[in-house]
Amino acid sequence: MVRRRWRCAGGVVKAPRTIPPPVRDAQARASDPATSVFVSANAGSGKTHVLVQRVIRLLLAGVPPEKILCLTFTKAAAANMAERVFTTLGRWVTLEDDELDAAIRDAGIAHPTADLRNSARELFASTLETPGGLKVQTIHALCTRLLQQCPFEANVPARFTVLDDRDQTEMMERASLAVMLDASRAPDSAIGRALLAAMANAADVTFKDVVREACLSRDHFMAWTDAAGSAETATRQVSAALGVEVSDRLDDIDREIVDGPNLPRPLWQGTATALAAGSNADQAQAGRLAEAMRATDTAQVDEYLNLFLTDAKTPRASVVTNRFRNKNADLGNRFDAEALRLPPLIEKRRAITTRDRSEALLHIAIAVAANYRREKLTRGLLDYDDLIDKTLALFASGASGWVHYKLDRGVDHVLIDEAQDTSPRQWDIIAHIISEFTAGAGARDNLMRTVFAVGDEKQSIFSFQGAAPREFDARRRELKKKFEDAEMRFESIPFTYSFRSGHAILKSVDHVFRDETIYRSIHAEKAYPLHEALADAGPSQIDLWELSIADDRQDIEGWRAPFDGVPVTSAEVKLSKRIQGEIRRLVDGGTATGRLGNRRRLTYGDVLVLVRRRGNLFDAVIQALKHARIPVAGADRLKLTEHIAIIDLMNLADALLLPQDDLALAVALKSPLFNLTEDELFTLAWNRKGSLRDALTAHAAERGEFRSALDRLAGCERRFRTETPFAFYAWLLGGDGGRARILRRLGHEANDALDEFLELALSHEKKAPASLQGFMAWLRAADTEVKRDM
Template identity: 75%
Template sequence: MVRSRRLGDRRMVAAPRPIPDAVRATQARASDPAASAFVSANAGSGKTHVLVQRVIRLLLDGVPPEKILCITFTKAAAANMAERVFSTLGHWVTLDDDRLDAAIVEAGIARPGADLRMTARKLFACALETPGGLKVQTIHALCTRLLQQFPFEANVPARFTVLDERDQNEMMERANLAVLLDASRDPDSATGRALQIAMASAADVTFKDVVREACLSRDHFMAWTDSAGGTEAAAAQIGAALGVDPRERIEDVERAIVDGPNLPRSQWDEIASVLDTSSNADRKQADRLREALTLTGIEQVDNYLNVFLTEAERTPRATVVTNGFIGDNPAAGRLFEMEKLRITPLIERRRAVTIRDRTQALLHIATAAAANYRREKQERGRLDYDDLIDKTLAMLDRVSSGWVHYKLDRGVDHVLIDEAQDTSPRQWDIVDHIISEFTSGKGARDGVVRTIFAVGDEKQSIFSFQGAAPREFDSRRRGLERKFIDAGLKFDPVSFTYSFRSGAAILQSVDYVFRDEDIYRSIHAENAYPVHETLADAGPSLIEFWELQQPDPKQDIEGWRAPFDGLSLTSPEVKLAKRIQAEIRRLVESGTMTGHIGDRRPLRYGDMLVLVRRRGNAFDAVIQALKHANIPVAGADRLKLTEHIAIIDLMNLADALLLPQDDLALAVALKSPLFGLCDDDLFKLAWQRKGSLREALNHHAAADNKLKDALSRLEKCERRFVTETPFAFYAWLLGGDGGRKRILGRLGHEANDALDEFLELALGYERKAPASLQGFVAWLRTADLEVKRDMEISRDEVRVMTVHGAKGLEAPVVFLVDTTSSPSDTQRLKLVHLPRGNAAPDAPGVVVWAGKKADDPAAVAAARATMLAETEHE
């Protein structure tokens, strides 16, 4: 658990903190509009403040707003930065001369005069009136604007639209379905045979996930296929990488395994009888042999191999039969040992051939699905997020795009990049094109200083997520520094060392953890360890390490008494969750103080942040413990829409309206907050009814006011849903009929996010499909929709979320829950990248579809271990 201070609730105006002169000087250097700068900023060191400050100083320096380009990592960050710029400029308009001078000095300009004050007061209107406004946007928004501006040069549809994640999932589902239907119509085709192999290798859901991953893995799987020259050439490379003869078939290898000279199949029963005369371990081997004899095909091979391989790791047994058996039957013992030596290389060949066939099957299906996906995008004039980057970079790379470069060069004089450590190499390449003329030829125009500013922190990188490569941060810094200095331009590498957020104990603890050079160098390219310093007024801070929770002794529970799902009350996760809940209550009820010196206040529930690595048992246990203790909690930061109880109720109501004979759907709807019936009411309706539940409701309503109200509301729904669109129907149900109020009354305000997303989806569905309730509900059930809740909203509630989801947030008290869990699961690796061998360094390597770790051939096992080591390193 980490306790520190925060900058205060955004709704409160906190007293300004005294900032050391050294900090102000460093911030002024970083925001100097006359110099390019590359800033390495520790967490909580004020990088967003300096970004805003640099934009304002550029505007004060006379730079037109349209000549400034700010690139952020998320839309929320872009909106936040733009809001802070406009808020500052708008505030300046209201200040008198003395206070405005002080504000300008605060921005980094030493001696403002009357002219500068006049300029400052005009900036708000100037920024507002700029066509298109301030260009503060994500890299994808920038690419969208460029492609829309130059569709002919980029070879994209002139009025293209961008696929969001939801539409992309739907389009990929259709692409996959078309391939599967083609394969099922012609089982003897290449795709048909590939589907049979693939389906035999994985469950339906797993196979669908692998195909999607392969289709969207443009930098790996699809890049390798394209570089190989097509599907057949790539298929040949798989066998070569695994050391498998292209003529070798899996049936031949499996036949060689069971038809050996040492233990012929015709003698398995006889050999088993001999084993029966020995120890228990040998009798188990006899049972395995007899079981294999009763089977055929792959099952027989697998069961025969059970004699020679361990059950869990699937590695060769140290001893196949016992020493006692060997002593009594030396000849048979030698046969077993010879057979183990014979089949060991065959097992390796079988594994390699299996992965080759499985990957070749995936290759045929994924390339066909990817072709369908690209075709539909082209027909509908759509681009996905990867297309935006690829098309923009391809356009800028072409020699014939001089006109594009000319327009870019005339449109941007200053580029600012936020979260530079999470900028992928391809995104950096786009930035390089934009600033390519800043230091050369006429691009370095007389009288115009053109700059780049980037700020980031390698230690905060999201690593491989979305292609981020934190090593690029240092590489690009060095490259840009060399480029600008060689051109005689000022370039200032700056480091922010002071923390406005954390106390001394926390920073010292972080330094202690990373005191080992090997650990430090794993996250940072610099030779010198960064300095972490606190402000003089930082409040007290503390780090507590709790002992690990151990599970209670396991008790035998009869099957019918065992819980259907959920965690045991004695599990470590539940016990830890209860301790966290108790500690949160103690901190708040005891009036523990927080805040920096001069701005102290008691802790609130909204000051607590509980972080987990992944949403799993510990995540759910903490939320449940807080709810059971009546501690206000914001709920999950992400939720599956169709798994939320309020949405389940809305969909069941639709089912009941569409099919009045669906008693279960109607019962669920009636028991929901929409109608408010209880179990006793439903029992009264359902017990000994002669017809449907709907007919029983009609029958009993006259004698029961509660049932009468429910029937009246149901009849209103029945009249409306046949004439109104899904959005209009649900908008009335949740709004005019008061459904939202009743749902929130029972489920709490966190249901608001799910209901808002539900209505938005209903409205969006009507724009792209016939507006029918049946179609909407069917589409909703097949879509894998996730709602991302805004956890930055200031409420007096405990927040529980993942570490990545909390990026950019802060809180006085932070609980780190599952710090001892493994950061990765090698069993989840589906696509494994094999070494490139003698290929060019930038050539995509062969990618194979791996199965269980225990079934890896040597080449795949080594590649998996390398990928795991890289993940652990991150």
């Protein structure tokens, strides 16, 4: 058994942990710098530790830092990996010989020597001082560096700028607005007709989101339309796929539906009268037919079809009753014949509707994408998809030999973290980088060159950003063949032990994935590796609760209740209260936690609540915990302009920019920035002669609270006219103590929102004139989401 000291995030060294020999052996094999390795590792199995150990062993083996390339999925992961490497190397500098020998053995080298100790102590300085240093970066950062090195060969601007999400959103808004204006000026043009069709069939926000998604779907939607060459050609392809002709029109199908041979419109009045004399079910059908008679155009067709279709748009089991058939045999036969005639027409109508909507989307999305591309080209910008596309094109171009030469002399070892989230196109870039590792001049001077990848298909983000979990296994098999054909060492190593989870947790995961259908959906192999907890893992338990069901009764809410509030009788609120109660029970009941030999009482900070998506349940759980006064870190993500602290800051800006805006000033005065109560605000607002600002001036002498609020407001009015938005808000939150007042009322969760707000104010000044009005408009136009470091 080997004992290892583990360091937690705060830097405190935890108690030593016993590592079983099989785990130790798997980690040593995975970090062997002379072997290419693909590691399949579940969460908590120590894969990041092994990745860091492999980097350190490469450095100990004499590999120059600039020859190592580490690719991660996020910037945060890259920073974390680099920090762990430098922390380890920095600690080695100060260790005594015995301690350093133990650390080197812990890294996987069985027999440290004096020379190795000397090299280990020099690694920290050499890694920091080497030009280029240790390359730990995201795939997009790598592409940026390559394109900057070869701008001419890649056909990109020499000083291009990478487009961030906020600027991309703004550019898409401008591109969309330009297309909408062009369409409105020429309603009879193809783009004008497309806009009319879109307005008739989709909400404004929904359609804008669909257009944006289509324009940014580089690998699918835009690749298809680019290959088609025009919206008309793409529309013909859609028509063929749906089984309709390009010449088919919705109006023709609608007329065929309502003026068919069985129940044409002239017969509707008499039919409705006959139905009204029948049973309740027949009378309901009479009502539907009457609605069809009152409607016009497309709505009339929809109402008529309601006679034959349920609310779920499935065929009715019986259109009329047997009693009606007995009394009205001819009409009963007509209904039966119509029920047989309509289904093919309904399907064709749906297909044509889909085709027409798709055609509208095609025309608008292609035009928006063209505007978006044009502005990028004009301003010398590349978005994240451009980085991938341009890099792949660079490798496929005639200059690929030059690029390979530069790369070949710069990278000998590639390490890939979170490989299950690497998209096929990103894998293609990696494949180009390592293509010479096993052949040609790349295998120069018998130099050992390796690839290391670690991932877990079960944790894949799946289609998001193009991730394909099966790609990990496919690339593993492909590289395994290449390295073995070149007689180079290659291993596939599963990490089956978990340092984090208990026995019950792992068994539950195994229970799901032992189903061959489920496992084969993400992996080509049939044998699913079972997972094991360490011997000293704490007890674990999985409880399956019954579904929470909303109460039948409707909760009566006050007239002041928010429109988007979740009723207390809803399933989400009921479940959130149960979660809150369970957490309280576990903590108050003295539940023990921690691994064996290091047990302690459970605290609220030990509890993590995971939900499938951020929706009503997400908000209800946070609200329930806060109402119960249980300390909670809050949401891991928040919409900046929906945070109450930012709303207060924005309302203050509105009041300063337009002094007549009494509502904005009232919101600001009631906020922690001015801290007036509702009664004090009522005193100002009730029966006032002029604006709320005038009322505050008039009442300033009556109370100290009013005088303090007036003085602070006057100070804001003086500053915002002469200072930039960032300088103004930095003074308001810092020098004037606004941040402290906000945190006292709203808690430390508001810190993240305030920091992001200031960062955006500073960012806005770098790209636009520094005006408060402009900053407010810019802030409201973008949907900024803050990802909090939990």
